[in-house]
Amino acid sequence: MVNVLKGVLVECDPAMKQFLLYLDETTALGKKFIIQDLDDTHVFILAEVVHILQERVGELMDQNSFPITQK
Amino acid sequence: VALTAAKGVLRVQLQCKNLHEYLKELSPEILDRLYNHPATCLAVYRELPPLAKNYVMRMLFLDQPLPQAAVALWVKKDSEKDHDQCVSVLSGLRLWHSQQLQGGLQGNILNPVFKDNLRIALLGGGKSWADQGDSLGPDRHARDVESLDKYALERWEVVLHFMVGCPSAAVSQDLSQLLIQAGLMRTEAGDAPCITSAGFQFLLLDTASQLWYFTLQYLNTAQTRGMDLVEILSFLFQLSFSTLGRDYSVEGMSESLLTFLQHLREFGLVFQRKRKSRRYYPTRLAITLSAGVSANSSSTAMGATPGTGDSGFIVVETNYRLYAYTNSELQIALVALFSECLYRFPNVVVAQVTRESVQQAIANGITAQQILHFLRTRAHPVMLKQNPVLPPTITDQIRLWELERDRLQFSEGEHKYGLYLQCIYSLCLSFILQGLGCLVWQNVAHRVIVVSPQGHGEVKRFWKRQKSHT
Numbered sequence: 001m002v003n004v005l006k007g008v009l010v011e012c013d014p015a016m017k018q019f020l021l022y023l024d025e026t027t028a029l030g031k032k033f034i035i036q037d038l039d040d041t042h043v044f045i046l047a048e049v050v051h052i053l054q055e056r057v058g059e060l061m062d063q064n065s066f067p068i069t070q071k
Numbered sequence: 072v073a074l075t076a077a078k079g080v081l082r083v084q085l086q087c088k089n090l091h092e093y094l095k096e097l098s099p100e101i102l103d104r105l106y107n108h109p110a111t112c113l114a115v116y117r118e119l120p121p122l123a124k125n126y127v128m129r130m131l132f133l134d135q136p137l138p139q140a141a142v143a144l145w146v147k148k149d150s151e152k153d154h155d156q157c158v159s160v161l162s163g164l165r166l167w168h169s170q171q172l173q174g175g176l177q178g179n180i181l182n183p184v185f186k187d188n189l190r191i192a193l194l195g196g197g198k199s200w201a202d203q204g205d206s207l208g209p210d211r212h213a214r215d216v217e218s219l220d221k222y223a224l225e226r227w228e229v230v231l232h233f234m235v236g237c238p239s240a241a242v243s244q245d246l247s248q249l250l251i252q253a254g255l256m257r258t259e260a261g262d263a264p265c266i267t268s269a270g271f272q273f274l275l276l277d278t279a280s281q282l283w284y285f286t287l288q289y290l291n292t293a294q295t296r297g298m299d300l301v302e303i304l305s306f307l308f309q310l311s312f313s314t315l316g317r318d319y320s321v322e323g324m325s326e327s328l329l330t331f332l333q334h335l336r337e338f339g340l341v342f343q344r345k346r347k348s349r350r351y352y353p354t355r356l357a358i359t360l361s362a363g364v365s366a367n368s369s370s371t372a373m374g375a376t377p378g379t380g381d382s383g384f385i386v387v388e389t390n391y392r393l394y395a396y397t398n399s400e401l402q403i404a405l406v407a408l409f410s411e412c413l414y415r416f417p418n419v420v421v422a423q424v425t426r427e428s429v430q431q432a433i434a435n436g437i438t439a440q441q442i443l444h445f446l447r448t449r450a451h452p453v454m455l456k457q458n459p460v461l462p463p464t465i466t467d468q469i470r471l472w473e474l475e476r477d478r479l480q481f482s483e484g485e486h487k488y489g490l491y492l493q494c495i496y497s498l499c500l501s502f503i504l505q506g507l508g509c510l511v512w513q514n515v516a517h518r519v520i521v522v523s524p525q526g527h528g529e530v531k532r533f534w535k536r537q538k539s540h541t
Contacts (some may be wrong), residue, residue, distance in 0.1 A: 053479065
């Protein structure tokens with residue numbers, strides 16, 4: 001018996017995956033989007049949240065960086 | 072062309088084919104007609120790897136095929152790989168083909184058309200390649216090498232300016248059509264054309280690669296314009312063997328060749344005083360063209376871009392500051408593509424490479440590799456003295472900024488789990504799918520696989536077959 005689900009496979013490093021799980025738990029994107037947690041570096045998610053997810057990740061990276069310029 | 076998706080923007084990677092790759096893609100009849108011209112044969116011969124050149128020379132004056140076993144004996148036992156590579160290059164370009172010898176062995180013989188024309192090229196004879204301008208008498212408006220170089224650079228920069236979007240640059244309708252067809256610019260209905268991500272990447276290449284890529288695009292569209300590809304290519308190779316500073320006459324050139332000449336005039340490959348002039352001067356750009364791209368991105372020995380009189384002008388410091396000693400609007404616009412300009416002086420532009428500016432460039436479709444290539448090929452002589460040329464901190468950081476955007480990698484898939492019963496079958500399935508290339512991920516222990524959408528059909532069929540067996 002086989003179950004088939006449609007979605008998108010995400011590959012990332014373990015730290016980023018924890019971030020995805022966090023977003024999912026707090027339903028920060030408006031709904032739960034993780035269909036299944038596959039292993040340390042792979043997650044299976046809904047197809048439609050891909051863009052918003054990229055934005056969120058971008059925001060996280062922006063928060064963690066600081067400008068080192070001297071003018 | 073490699074595609075990656077980021078934020079909904081498709082990043083297309085520019086690939087510059089070199090001469091041989093381009094020729095391999097042409098159909099056999101065209102290739103054979105092409106080899107009818109000695110200039111082409113010589114140009115192709117010039118680009119061969121040394122071992123292949125050796126083989127061709129050895130077989131040049133033989134009229135009979137040579138057994139393949141004999142050819143294989145020409146190399147030592149441990150150079151088998153080189154021999155095989157050589158054989159594939161020669162067959163790919165249709166320079167030789169196999170023929171059966173009388174004893175039933177397989178033999179190799181050089182393509183007869185290629186053979187005759189290469190002989191002519193090396194020994195002389197046959198028709199003269201291009202009519203010298205002598206028949207027209209001395210040119211009252213003769214141009215010397217320097218002014219030719221300046222002209223060539225000017226024209227080519229106008230094309231690049233047009234791509235960057237400077238309002239002062241104006242090019243002909245034909246040329247903007249060609250840019251659009253090459254994928255370097257795109258136009259929405261009726262608006263002026265604007266640059267694409269491939270166009271950005273194109274801008275950061277060095278001049279020789281740009282010319283070559285552009286010429287290849289032109290050749291690809293030549294047939295749709297009703298021009299004869301063979302004629303144009305032969306003329307191009309002929310140009311590459313002409314002497315800089317010498318004028319040639321347009322006697323005997325057909326209509327399509329004359330149109331081609333006008334286009335070349337617009338790119339700066341050829342100089343003609345007026346449209347109706349009967350003589351033309353090839354410029355340095357044309358001559359270095361077919362020496363083109365065989366060693367482009369890997370050659371760090373290139374300090375100066377060919378066709379430009381000056382050498383590199385960019386200095387990069389470890390505090391992410393960039394100093395560009397140039398006045399040219401175009402170069403400044405290119406530097407501004409990936410850095411923030413801070414100050415501008417009469418001969419220097421001071422800029423800073425920041426996270427925002429680099430990520431903006433990446434969002435536009437430029438890769439970190441290209442930014443680094445751009446900086447390396449235009450590095451100031453002072454920079455060239457240090458090894459490595461660019462400070463490692465800068466190169467690493469630019470790459471890291473690029474990777475930041477790629478922390479997540481997506482692949483479309485369908486997830487199948489619960490292959491509880493026939494674990495053997497799940498293994499078979501995964502082997503099949505790997506062969507078909509649509510397996511995205513699998514976890515054999517849990518009997519879970521993810522397949523790409525194309526694989527879904529295959530899997531369904533496989534599954535139905537298995538079910539009907541049990």
